[in-house]
Amino acid sequence: MKQLLVLAVIVTIASAQTESPGTHRVLVAGVGCGNLVVHKTKRSDFLPDAATEKRFANEGLTFTFDANDTLDGIVAVGNKGYKTDKGVSPGDKEERVLQAYGKPEKSGKMVLNKGENEPIGVIGDRTLMYPGVLFVIAKGRVWAIEIVPAS
Amino acid sequence: MPTTQPFMAMMLCGACCFSVASWNGYKYTGKERDSESGLDNFGKRYYGSSLGRFMSVDPHDFVVSDARNPKKFRSDLLDPQGWNRYAYVTNNPLKFADWEGLEKYLVVYVQQPVAGTATTWTREGFGVNTGHAFIGLKDTTAHTETKAGFYPKEMGTVTPLSPSTTGVVKDDSNHSWNVKQEYKITDDQYNAVQTSISNDKADTNLQYDLNTNNCTDWVMDTAGLAGVTLPDATGTWPQGGGESPGPLGQGLASQPGATVQQQNGDGSSGSSSGSSAKADEQKKPEDQ
Numbered sequence: 001m002k003q004l005l006v007l008a009v010i011v012t013i014a015s016a017q018t019e020s021p022g023t024h025r026v027l028v029a030g031v032g033c034g035n036l037v038v039h040k041t042k043r044s045d046f047l048p049d050a051a052t053e054k055r056f057a058n059e060g061l062t063f064t065f066d067a068n069d070t071l072d073g074i075v076a077v078g079n080k081g082y083k084t085d086k087g088v089s090p091g092d093k094e095e096r097v098l099q100a101y102g103k104p105e106k107s108g109k110m111v112l113n114k115g116e117n118e119p120i121g122v123i124g125d126r127t128l129m130y131p132g133v134l135f136v137i138a139k140g141r142v143w144a145i146e147i148v149p150a151s
Numbered sequence: 152m153p154t155t156q157p158f159m160a161m162m163l164c165g166a167c168c169f170s171v172a173s174w175n176g177y178k179y180t181g182k183e184r185d186s187e188s189g190l191d192n193f194g195k196r197y198y199g200s201s202l203g204r205f206m207s208v209d210p211h212d213f214v215v216s217d218a219r220n221p222k223k224f225r226s227d228l229l230d231p232q233g234w235n236r237y238a239y240v241t242n243n244p245l246k247f248a249d250w251e252g253l254e255k256y257l258v259v260y261v262q263q264p265v266a267g268t269a270t271t272w273t274r275e276g277f278g279v280n281t282g283h284a285f286i287g288l289k290d291t292t293a294h295t296e297t298k299a300g301f302y303p304k305e306m307g308t309v310t311p312l313s314p315s316t317t318g319v320v321k322d323d324s325n326h327s328w329n330v331k332q333e334y335k336i337t338d339d340q341y342n343a344v345q346t347s348i349s350n351d352k353a354d355t356n357l358q359y360d361l362n363t364n365n366c367t368d369w370v371m372d373t374a375g376l377a378g379v380t381l382p383d384a385t386g387t388w389p390q391g392g393g394e395s396p397g398p399l400g401q402g403l404a405s406q407p408g409a410t411v412q413q414q415n416g417d418g419s420s421g422s423s424s425g426s427s428a429k430a431d432e433q434k435k436p437e438d439q
Binding site: 053 | 262265266267268269270271272273274277278279280281282283302303306307308309310311312313326327366383385386387388389390392398
């Protein structure tokens with residue numbers, strides 16, 4: 001019995017140590033994901049190296065940072081289990097977004113630029129912007145969800 | 152092969168001078184000696200070996216090369232020897248060599264999406280900026296520099312959802328940047344890179360891929376032709392990853408001698424730099 005208890009403690013500790021900051025997989029508009037908080041968490045807090053960054057990418061999360069290396073955006077793509085606090089996941093139909101969030105504050109085409117003003121592509125069909133969150137729609141479905149600061 | 156007159160003579164016998172030219176028939180760096188004047192022809196200026204100095208000032212100030220590693224160079228205004236414009240390689244021939252009297256450089260330019268960070272992309276409104284990297288080839292003899300970068304041929308066709316398309320190498324003379332690093336290269340390396348860029352410009356079958364063959368990949372591959380290995384530039388973005396201007400800029404900025412600007416620009420104004428020597432170098436030759 002005592003051995004089982006020790007084993008359970010070890011498993012619990014090991015599990016906690018391997019838990020990534022985004023484990024909760026709930027994207028909260030204007031806030032973040034788990035203990036990753038936009039406009040608060042620093043790159044050095046959770047991305048010590050390229051290998052860690054790649055691990056997050058494989059889990060479906062990528063990030064942007066401002067000039068102070070503070071988290072500026074969290075992007076979820078793919079079917080990796082991430083969803084917003086209103087239940088929208090990558091892969092959901094566009095209608096699901098509209099049902100959950102209503103009419104977007106803004107909508108338009110997201111342009112990919114090389115440098116500041118050299119367009120090389122248009123990402124998806126359109127992007128729906130809401131306070132603190134935006135949805136990139138491609139072929140009628142959510143391709144990416146980006147959590148951004150609310151203001 | 153090189154003799155080190157008169158430096159070695161001074162080292163061996165202090166102030167007493169005798170002709171070390173008789174030791175063998177070679178001149179340091181193999182330059183031709185004018186039989187009448189006794190001066191060595193370095194192309195752009197003559198060197199008086201008996202005096203241990205050039206007969207005219209160095210038209211390219213304060214830049215010396217590392218003889219053991221020709222692709223590296225050093226600029227250092229803090230070294231008083233560098234202020235002597237008649238000196239040969241800051242009076243340190245055992246460490247440095249000036250093979251031609253003038254130099255050629257491979258220049259790597261980076262426009263980071265967020266200046267000063269390794270961020271691979273940034274977004275403002277409905278615009279995403281991935282940054283850009285491009286190459287310069289500088290010939291200080293001819294006072295020329297050509298710049299080129301790799302792009303998708305058909306603009307508007309590349310996204311993380313559709314990363315591949317035909318590529319094209321274009322002139323980047325007017326492209327802004329915020330990090331610059333220069334590598335001294337040999338004539339052969341210069342010619343190899345120049346030829347490669349010309350071939351790429353003429354190639355209609357180049358493939359651009361956002362993840363595996365983008366502008367940064369092209370810069371790293373092209374620099375490799377000159378024996379220049381650039382720092383790791385790996386990054387990630389939604390549904391992809393690979394070499395990227397953000398991490399490349401950070402890697403270059405951490406190298407000695409890099410020129411770093413807080414904002415993207417063409418370097419003509421408002422720039423700061425890693426060293427005062429580099430700030431001086433930012434000036435165009437005709438301005439000096």
